[in-house]
Amino acid sequence: xxxxxxxxxxxxxxxxLRRAMQDNDKVLVFGQDVAQLGGVFxxxxxxxxxxxxxxxxxxxxxxxxxxxxxxxxxxxxxxSVAEIQFEGFIFPAFNQITTQLAKIQNRSEGFLSxxxxxxxxxxxxxGAVEHHSESPEAYFAxxxxxxxxxxxxxxxxYWMIQQAVASKDPVLFFEPKRRYWQKGPVNLDGPPAGMHxxxxxxxxxxxxxxTYGPMVTTSLEAxxxxxxxxxxxxxIDMRSMAPIDFNTIIESVKKTGHLVVVAEANVNVSVASxxxxxVAELAFYxxxxxxxRVGGFDVPYPAAKLEEKFLxxxxxxxxxxxxxxxx
Amino acid sequence: xxxQDRVPMVQLLNPExxxxxxxAYAEYGKYIEALKEEDFLxxxxxxxxxRRFDYEATALQxxxxxxxxxxxxxxxxxxxxxxxxxxxxxxxxxxxxxxxxAITHGIDLMSILKMLRxxxxxxxxxxxxxxxxxxxxxATQTLHATGYAMGVKFDGKVGNGDLENDxxxxxxxxxxxTAEGEASESFLFAATNKVPLVYFIQNNQYAISSPVxxxxxxxxxxxxxxxxxPGIRIDGNxxxxxYAVTKKHMDDAREGAGPHLIEALxxxxxxxxxxxxxxxxxxxxxxxxxxxxxxxxRLEKFLRRQGINQSFFDECEAAGEELSAYVRSxxxxxxxxxxxxxxxxxxxxAHPLIEEQLAWLEGYEASFENAPEQGGVA
Numbered sequence: 001x002x003x004x005x006x007x008x009x010x011x012x013x014x015x016x017l018r019r020a021m022q023d024n025d026k027v028l029v030f031g032q033d034v035a036q037l038g039g040v041f042x043x044x045x046x047x048x049x050x051x052x053x054x055x056x057x058x059x060x061x062x063x064x065x066x067x068x069x070x071x072x073x074x075x076x077x078x079x080s081v082a083e084i085q086f087e088g089f090i091f092p093a094f095n096q097i098t099t100q101l102a103k104i105q106n107r108s109e110g111f112l113s114x115x116x117x118x119x120x121x122x123x124x125x126x127g128a129v130e131h132h133s134e135s136p137e138a139y140f141a142x143x144x145x146x147x148x149x150x151x152x153x154x155x156x157x158y159w160m161i162q163q164a165v166a167s168k169d170p171v172l173f174f175e176p177k178r179r180y181w182q183k184g185p186v187n188l189d190g191p192p193a194g195m196h197x198x199x200x201x202x203x204x205x206x207x208x209x210x211t212y213g214p215m216v217t218t219s220l221e222a223x224x225x226x227x228x229x230x231x232x233x234x235x236i237d238m239r240s241m242a243p244i245d246f247n248t249i250i251e252s253v254k255k256t257g258h259l260v261v262v263a264e265a266n267v268n269v270s271v272a273s274x275x276x277x278x279v280a281e282l283a284f285y286x287x288x289x290x291x292x293r294v295g296g297f298d299v300p301y302p303a304a305k306l307e308e309k310f311l312x313x314x315x316x317x318x319x320x321x322x323x324x325x326x327x
Numbered sequence: 328x329x330x331q332d333r334v335p336m337v338q339l340l341n342p343e344x345x346x347x348x349x350x351a352y353a354e355y356g357k358y359i360e361a362l363k364e365e366d367f368l369x370x371x372x373x374x375x376x377x378r379r380f381d382y383e384a385t386a387l388q389x390x391x392x393x394x395x396x397x398x399x400x401x402x403x404x405x406x407x408x409x410x411x412x413x414x415x416x417x418x419x420x421x422x423x424x425x426x427x428x429a430i431t432h433g434i435d436l437m438s439i440l441k442m443l444r445x446x447x448x449x450x451x452x453x454x455x456x457x458x459x460x461x462x463x464x465x466a467t468q469t470l471h472a473t474g475y476a477m478g479v480k481f482d483g484k485v486g487n488g489d490l491e492n493d494x495x496x497x498x499x500x501x502x503x504x505t506a507e508g509e510a511s512e513s514f515l516f517a518a519t520n521k522v523p524l525v526y527f528i529q530n531n532q533y534a535i536s537s538p539v540x541x542x543x544x545x546x547x548x549x550x551x552x553x554x555x556x557p558g559i560r561i562d563g564n565x566x567x568x569x570y571a572v573t574k575k576h577m578d579d580a581r582e583g584a585g586p587h588l589i590e591a592l593x594x595x596x597x598x599x600x601x602x603x604x605x606x607x608x609x610x611x612x613x614x615x616x617x618x619x620x621x622x623x624x625r626l627e628k629f630l631r632r633q634g635i636n637q638s639f640f641d642e643c644e645a646a647g648e649e650l651s652a653y654v655r656s657x658x659x660x661x662x663x664x665x666x667x668x669x670x671x672x673x674x675x676x677a678h679p680l681i682e683e684q685l686a687w688l689e690g691y692e693a694s695f696e697n698a699p700e701q702g703g704v705a
Contacts, residue, residue, distance in 0.1 A: 068474060072472060096509070
């Protein structure tokens with residue numbers, strides 16, 4: 001642990017971006033308010049001072065334009081890190097992301113690559129107005145040609161952003177906004193794993209929780225509470241929603257026989273649904289209970305005074321744990 | 328025809344094939360004066376080639392050899408003229424009807440037919456050809472062109488007065504596509520970044536069946552002005568106007584003048600695609616009006632006035648026969664692509680789902696190879 005520093009997730013993304021920009025002078029950062037202000041969450045704070053206005057600049061408030069020009073820049077040999085200010089504002093760019101960014105490598109039969117990272121602060125729990133708290137990752141995970149990842153710790157944030165920038169494929173980088181200020185150690189010496197590798201973040205024997213992004217912290221809380229009552233839960237941070245590292249989940253389920261999948265997104269036709277389906281397919285004889293999904297309800301994200309009731313918390317997770325273990 | 332037609336436009340060759348540079352457009356004359364006879368012949372040769380290709384592709388579609396055809400008859404002057412105005416370093420971002428522009432930049436026309444037959448989605452190398460892939464979702468390419476031009480500017484390849492290394496970008500859109508929000512976002516990004524980009528709008532009067540008045544109440548050459556992209560209207564059926572005006576604005580863009588827009592007033596003499604029926608939404612009279620303004624016969628009249636004799640036109644006719652024969656035989660020879668093609672290049676880097684599903688499909692297909700014949704009586 002010689003080269004380890006403590007920092008928040010926001011600072012870790014910032015540090016990772018700087019390192020990616022140092023490593024490759026074709027890396028550009030742009031989006032709304034990212035330059036002087038450093039973004040509304042200050043994730044890009046200070047990058048303008050270090051790299052100047054040719055490497056980081058503000059974009060007009062036009063998300064399709066942000067992603068569309070990132071595509072054109074990729075065709076010219078640049079690697080763009082485009083910020084969408086909040087996940088609720090990504091939809092004007094949905095066309096460029098799904099019909100263009102995701103398909104151009106295939107359309108060109110490999111003559112073009114698309115090294116574009118789209119950074120998206122996502123998820124709720126910050127008491128925000130409408131369109132500032134959602135979890136739209138399933139739309140993108142469903143689209144062939146895209147990669148979708150989300151870090152849950154500062155160390156992962158620092159390394160996964162660099163891995164995303166280095167990828168020749170387009171990457172949707174979902175940042176758990178309510179965890180931006182959560183601190184933890186960052187080991188500057190080397191990445192913990194590939195950006196699509198799931199990680200067992202707490203070992204256990206009786207039940208597996210597979211989760212990602214902001215719900216990793218909540219799931220670990222639930223596992224700690226369960227341990228006090230003598231229940232041993234294994235928690236897997238999926239880290240990647242597309243592709244999903246099923247092997248790590250399957251190995252765990254073979255050991256525990258119980259799986260609960262936790263995410264903030266509304267559960268119907270979600271990433272969690274895909275995990276449930278595949279585990280049923282690949283580990284059917286190892287399951288002692290149906291896979292249970294814990295997530296948001298299938299309603300528009302509610303007004304802030306109701307979000308506590310919408311979002312899964314440790315108690316809701318433990319209710320699902322009890323149901324699974326009661327089978 | 329409509330109030331829009333009374334807006335002044337750059338015309339250097341009138342429908343009778345008479346050349347003249349009105350004083351208001353004197354700045355464009357020098358680009359024509361710099362041309363040699365061979366250049367005019369090249370324009371005609373490729374416009375005739377483009378039309379012949381269109382007839383042949385239409386026939387192939389009717390014979391079931393192509394899934395779809397997208398005719399461009401009537402737009403030869405707009406495409407060949409502007410295409411030849413694009414410099415040897417410049418990049419072109421087409422929509423999906425720019426077969427003529429493709430001809431001017433050496434794209435194998437079979438690349439286009441392969442796509443419309445359903446063999447692939449494009450697949451030519453845009454870095455090598457500088458002619459980018461067709462964009463079927465309208466106006467998406469305008470933003471790619473803008474981003475590319477931003478990159479050109481970041482690379483310092485603009486405004487050095489170095490024609491060997493400096494470059495500009497041109498993007499083609501139709502009148503219908505100007506209504507897409509992404510076209511407007513493109514104008515904005517191009518203007519605020521002052522990029523070397525020319526928009527070439529082929530106003531062929533229709534978006535499938537919807538006349539241009541459905542898309543705009545102001546002439547389209549004015550569409551960019553509010554964003555900071557000045558525009559000019561040309562007679563899109565005049566190959567000399569198309570060439571000269573595009574050449575000037577590409578040169579200006581390359582020298583750092585920022586984006587510019589050209590609206591080429593033309594007419595889609597054929598259908599939107601082979602699935603369309605124009606008799607349902609436009610009149611014979613209107614078609615006759617535009618037939619009298621046919622870009623190909625206009626250039627022929629000009630060349631004959633210049634003393635070009637019949638043997639040249641005979642040669643063009645013979646070249647057309649040859650092109651038709653080539654396109655036919657190559658199309659008949661196209662096989663179906665191997666199944667693994669659909670799994671290729673979805674990602675540049677390895678992806679477990681792709682690998683797993685390809686392996687499954689190959690196993691599934693192989694399972695039929697040694698299977699007994701079905702349907703026999705036991």
